[in-house]
Amino acid sequence: MSTFTILLGGDLIRTPRLDRQVEGSRVIAADAGIGHARLVGLVPELWVGDFDSVPADLPADLAAVPRQTFPREKDKTDGELAIAAAIERGATSLVLAGAFGGKRADHAFLHLALALRLAEAGTEVLLTSGAQEGVPLLSGTAGFDYADGTLFSILGFSELAGLTVTGAKWPLNQVEVAFGSSLTISNEVQGRLDIALGHGRALLLAHPYPLPES
Template identity: 30%
Template sequence: MRKINIVAGGPKDLIPDLTDYMADDTIWVGVDKGTVTLLNAGIIPDEAFGDFDSITEHERRQIEKASPALHVYQAEKDQTDLDLALDWALDKQPDMIQIFGITGGRADHFLGNIQLLYRGVKTTSKMKLIDKQNDIQMFSPGEYSLLIDQNKRYISFIPFTEEVDELTLIGFKYPLNKCHITLGSTLCISNELIHSRGTFSFTKGILIMVRSTD
């Protein structure tokens, strides 16, 4: 399965050990200061995007010496650096895009990054935002299988659209059967799998799933 891992410039203390996500079929992409984060983790990025206005001259030389394919943009533009990197990644049509370094710091950036997940819903590529405490994904109607993860055992479902119809949870501590969920509902916050595998399904709307640890 081909993956593209994108590392943005969020706080380093919220980024998990990136070497845990290395695989032969993985392409690594740095976004602005996230490129430095990759180099510090011992990972040479295949591509790097940004205006690079948040790095030092020494860090810029580090990036240029590593010789990734650099995509340099003006600071004033209509898209964020992450948005531009995601355009490139989606054009490659990978099976999975995993994005790191997008939590913490400015709330407007984080909320905008959550909405970027919607672009993956409309493609064949799955997308996931990852930090030390959370995995965040967005889903269109269908049925999905989940494996238990003791490291991130809490699972929450949050409507992204005004309505989510017939949400059914099987194998969960708090099961549901064809439940109607509306925007603003907290009914599905902090659930857990009680078996090694569970499923969730719904027939209408867009749903955010967050898998978390305390």
């Protein structure tokens, strides 16, 4: 398996879990995502984008990263272009670091939808901000290594059928979930979390670390 970490422009904090997830991966930065490289201790092999949001005062090793430049007026985001570059280089697994938050809610939504499309095409995808992470859910069964008490939600991108959740405070057994329903929001891990989906598209959103108190 060839894993690439894509540095995106959203929120990112460094955690031991994130270090394990990106360890040994190849790295491509998408425009402002280069600003996360020093945080996670990685130097990208490629920097992709229109470079309209380059961080100021980049260290010399990051400023020297080879660039693939695109016009500002284009039909793909810098993140999608960086992902395409990784797949061209043989990526079979992607860690989208900085996929949530940031200044552009539209870009964050695109990352969720794009992750589902990539998963359907056979690419393993993890979206992460360090504090929270997302995993596409397609038909079949998947297991997760989250600790007891971890908050998680299942976000439906269509109507869901045959959804079964075990190892949770509120288990589900072969339920149907209408598109837009909040039934699968704010659950907690209790034991080994396993999710089976008969039909539909969804994304698991989990918080491996406690949410900050408001």
